[in-house]
Every structure is written in C-alpha cells, then in structure tokens.
Amino acid sequence: MSDVHAGPAGLAHQFEDLEQQHETDTLGIWVFLVTEIMFFGGLFTAYAIYRWFYLPSFEAGSRILNITLGATNTAVLIGSSLTMALSVRSAQLGKRKALIVFLILTMILGGVFLGIKGVEYHDKFVEHIVPGIDFAPQGEVLQHLAPGGLNHAQMYFFFYFAMTGLHALHMIVGMGLLLVLVLRARRGDFSPHYFAPVEVTGLYWHFVDIVWIFLFPLLYLIGGRY
Amino acid sequence: MSSPHVVPLRTYLLVFGALLVLTALTTGVAFINLGPLNTVAAMAIAFTKMLLVLFFFMHLKYSARLMRVVVLAGFFWFALLLALVFADYSTRGFPASSSPAPWSVAAPPTHP
Numbered sequence: 001m002s003d004v005h006a007g008p009a010g011l012a013h014q015f016e017d018l019e020q021q022h023e024t025d026t027l028g029i030w031v032f033l034v035t036e037i038m039f040f041g042g043l044f045t046a047y048a049i050y051r052w053f054y055l056p057s058f059e060a061g062s063r064i065l066n067i068t069l070g071a072t073n074t075a076v077l078i079g080s081s082l083t084m085a086l087s088v089r090s091a092q093l094g095k096r097k098a099l100i101v102f103l104i105l106t107m108i109l110g111g112v113f114l115g116i117k118g119v120e121y122h123d124k125f126v127e128h129i130v131p132g133i134d135f136a137p138q139g140e141v142l143q144h145l146a147p148g149g150l151n152h153a154q155m156y157f158f159f160y161f162a163m164t165g166l167h168a169l170h171m172i173v174g175m176g177l178l179l180v181l182v183l184r185a186r187r188g189d190f191s192p193h194y195f196a197p198v199e200v201t202g203l204y205w206h207f208v209d210i211v212w213i214f215l216f217p218l219l220y221l222i223g224g225r226y
Numbered sequence: 227m228s229s230p231h232v233v234p235l236r237t238y239l240l241v242f243g244a245l246l247v248l249t250a251l252t253t254g255v256a257f258i259n260l261g262p263l264n265t266v267a268a269m270a271i272a273f274t275k276m277l278l279v280l281f282f283f284m285h286l287k288y289s290a291r292l293m294r295v296v297v298l299a300g301f302f303w304f305a306l307l308l309a310l311v312f313a314d315y316s317t318r319g320f321p322a323s324s325s326p327a328p329w330s331v332a333a334p335p336t337h338p
Contacts, residue, residue, distance in 0.1 A: 009304050012301075023292070027292065034296060061331050075246060082239075210276050220256075221252060
C-alpha cells in the first residue's frame with residue numbers, strides 16, 4: 001500500500017473509496033472462481049458421462065469407499081469453513097488475536113481433512129484399487145466390483161483419484177495461503193480498513209469447500225448403501 | 227456503507243449447524259432405497275448446502291448485484307457445458323453397449 005496519496009488508511013490511490021476498492025478485490029477473486037467452476041466442471045461433466053455409460057460399475061465403486069471417513073471429512077471441511085468465515089469477521093472487527101487463532105484453526109482442520117484423505121488413499125493401495133498403477137482387487141472387494149466389469153470399475157477409480165486429488169491440491173494451496181495470512185496478521189498488516197487478503201483467501205477456501213460438498217455425494221453416496 | 231457488512235456471529239453458527247444437519251441427512255438418505263430419487267435427493271441437498279455457503283459464508287447475500295451476476299454467469303456456463311455434452315452423447319447411440327436413442331440407426335443383425 002502506498003501512502004504517497006492522502007486518503008483513508010489502506011486505500012490505494014486508484015480507487016474512489018474503500019467500498020469501491022473492496023468491490024474490486026472481491027470481483028477479481030469471483031472471476032477467478034468462475035474459471036475454477038469450469039476447471040472442476042470439466043471433470044464433473046466427464047464423471048457424469050461415464051457414470052451414465054458404466055452405471056453398475058460406478059455404483060459398485062462408490063459402495064467400496066469408506067462412507068464414515070467421507071462423512072467425517074465433510075463435517076471437518078464445513079468446520080474449517082466456519083473458522084475461515086470467523087477469521088474474516090475478526091479481521092473486519094480489527095481483532096488481531098482472534099484472527100490469528102481462527103486462521104490457525106482453519107489450517108488445523110484443513111490438515112485433519114488431508115490426513116483422513118491420506119488414510120483413505122492408503123487403504124486403496126492396500127486393497128490394490130489404484131487405477132493405472134496397481135488395479136488388482138482381491139477377495140471381497142473383487143466380489144463387489146466384478147458384476148459391472150473390472151475395466152469400468154477402474155474408470156471409476158480414475159475419476160475418484162483425479163477429482164479428490166485435484167481437490168486436495170487446492171486444499172494444499174489454500175493452506176499455503178493461510179500460512180502467509182498468519183505471518184502477515186502477526187506482523188499487524190490487517191485492519192478493519194484493509195483485510196482484502198483475508199477476505200479473498202476466505203472466498204477461495206469456501207469455494208474448495210463447495211467442490212467437496214458435491215464430490216461427497218457424487219463419489220460416496222449415490223451408489224446407494226442399502 | 228464505507229466498510230463492508232459484518233455478519234452476526236449467530237448467523238454463521240446457524241449456517242454451520244444447518245450444513246452439519248444436511249450432511250447427516252444426505253448420508254442417512256443413502257442408506258434408504260428410494261430408487262432414482264436417491265440421486266435427486268443427494269443433489270438437491272448438495273445444492274442447498276452450496277447456496278448456504280455462497281450466500282452466507284461467501285457473503286453473496288450482502289454483496290453488490292454485480293457479484294451475483296458473475297457467479298450466476300459461471301454456473302450458467304457450466305450448465306451449458308453439461309446440457310450440450312449430454313445432448314451430443316445421447317443422440318449418437320454411444321456407447322454401443324447401452325440402448326441407442328430411438329431415432330438412431332440400428333446396427334444390422336449379425337448372423338452366426
């Protein structure tokens with residue numbers, strides 16, 4: 001922020017006032033998030049097409065996933081969205097300590113999510129259902145997957161790893177951004193007049209949460225558990 | 227309105243509670259056989275959860291109209307992608323194994 005020009009603290013000189021600056025900041029990140037909708041949208045569309053082609057295999061594949069871990073992770077991620085929203089609120093109110101605490105809580109919950117995801121990935125390796133690398137399901141897993149054809153089931157797990165992997169990558173990027181925010185908040189960079197980095201990172205984090213809100217039912221639930 | 231809207235703590239906690247209840251609901255519904263309605267219910271609940279996150283956590287409820295138009299445009303474009311891709315695949319009788327569209331040309335019968 002340049003302070004060459006007179007004006008409220010945190011106002012960059014090209015803007016009329018703080019409100020216009022705030023709208024510009026959020027519009028920028030929203031436009032980026034629209035490109036992210038299309039980025040994930042390509043995968044969602046491909047998933048929908050292949051699910052339609054190979055329905056029995058996709059239903060079998062989704063029944064093999066661990067629904068307990070999936071549902072837990074959904075709750076964890078929603079919790080991290082709450083702490084993220086409270087981070088932004090603390091920044092708006094100029095509560096520096098609370099801001100740092102909520103940012104760190106968000107990072108911890110993000111870490112728990114990735115840890116649980118790691119356990120699930122590990123289970124897939126143990127069960128030999130990693131597509132392309134080691135796809136040789138055995139025993140009970142094979143019984144579940146066999147009816148629709150193993151190649152079609154392998155396609156399901158390609159989607160599972162691609163979609164959850166891309167989502168996890170977004171989480172890792174988000175946690176890097178959160179770390180920068182913690183360091184900047186400690187330095188006292190943010191005030192009720194200037195907290196755009198916190199708000200913009202928050203919007204990104206919530207978007208990643210929305211992606212998971214759709215991945216959970218699409219991958220874990222709609223195969224049916226009855 | 228020089229500084230952006232500060233959302234009350236109560237609102238955030240209520241939204242958080244609603245999201246958890248909906249997560250439990252969608253998980254529970256997966257254990258009941260409703261036929262094709264299972265997918266409809268799962269998607270409807272996910273859509274509701276998305277709206278809660280968009281409007282409250284992402285402040286769309288308190289944002290300028292411009293922001294809502296941008297988001298709507300994004301989802302509209304995604305809907306176009308889905309609709310046109312499905313229109314394409316569903317009218318070409320592809321894949322061969324699934325039942326072809328009624329107007330597609332039937333493959334000639336093979337005689338052993």
